Amino acid sequence: MDLEQKAEMTYVNLHNKQHEGITLIETMLVLFLLGVIATSSTILIKRWINSYKLKATAQQLMTDFHLAMTEAIRSQSNVAIVFNSDNITGDNSSYQIFVDDGANGAVADNFILEGGNTSHPKEKLLVNRHIPKNIKVYKITFLSNRTGYNPLGFPLHSLWGAVYLTDNSNFYKMTLINTGRVKLYFSKDGTNWE
Numbered sequence: 001m002d003l004e005q006k007a008e009m010t011y012v013n014l015h016n017k018q019h020e021g022i023t024l025i026e027t028m029l030v031l032f033l034l035g036v037i038a039t040s041s042t043i044l045i046k047r048w049i050n051s052y053k054l055k056a057t058a059q060q061l062m063t064d065f066h067l068a069m070t071e072a073i074r075s076q077s078n079v080a081i082v083f084n085s086d087n088i089t090g091d092n093s094s095y096q097i098f099v100d101d102g103a104n105g106a107v108a109d110n111f112i113l114e115g116g117n118t119s120h121p122k123e124k125l126l127v128n129r130h131i132p133k134n135i136k137v138y139k140i141t142f143l144s145n146r147t148g149y150n151p152l153g154f155p156l157h158s159l160w161g162a163v164y165l166t167d168n169s170n171f172y173k174m175t176l177i178n179t180g181r182v183k184l185y186f187s188k189d190g191t192n193w194e
Contacts, residue, residue: 050134050167057135058165058172058184061095064127065174065182068097071126072149077101078156079126080111083137083145083163093137097127100148109156111146131165139164142176153180166190 065081072079080100084093102108104122106115115121131137141161148156155176162175171187185193 047169051170053132054135054165054167054170054172057132058174060129061163061165061174062182062184064095064097064129065176067126069149069153069180071099072151073153075099075101076151078109078148078150080113080148080156081146082111082113083140083142093131095127095129095131096125099124099126111144111148134167136166136168137163138166147176149180154178155180164190 068079068081071077078100079097081095081097083095096113098113098121100109100111100113100123103124104115106122113121113125114123140163142159142163143161147159147161150156155178158178160176160178162173165172165174171190173185173187173193174182175185176182187193
């Protein structure tokens with residue numbers, strides 16, 4: 001047998017030999033890659049969920065302002081929108097919308113939901129909303145964190161301004177202008193608004 005035939009036989013024997021399993025290194029490599037993929041997927045999904053929550057919160061705020069304007073016109077009464085001033089920029093931000101008409105012996109037009117508690121107020125409570133966890137109200141430009149609508153659908157006492165929301169990645173700004181119109185803006189950096 002010459003050298004060329006011997007080399008060919010060795011090549012054939014090596015390639016016909018069946019593998020009997022995978023090595024520990026191959027197993028560790030596959031597990032490492034699966035871990036990297038799972039971690040990056042989890043981070044992306046979490047960001048997407050927070051972004052969705054932020055957008056939904058901003059849209060809900062805008063809808064609640066529309067509700068307040070509609071109720072003011074319908075009931076021919078002032079409707080107040082009051083943001084929680086105790087913790088306005090924290091995780092427990094909230095706001096209330098109510099008819100500030102002095103019903104049942106309450107004082108009208110004072111931006112206070114009277115009656116002791118929100119379950120049985122003297123004035124009609126329309127909305128008592130908490131901002132979801134991981135969403136922050138980081139700025140409010142309304143005087144004393146309050147605004148509302150008069151019976152004509154204009155901002156109460158000319159209190160127009162904006163509410164700024166963030167999930168620390170994206171930003172929304174909802175503005176109320178002097179005509180009573182609300183508009184929603186989006187930003188990736190909190191500075192340039194679309």
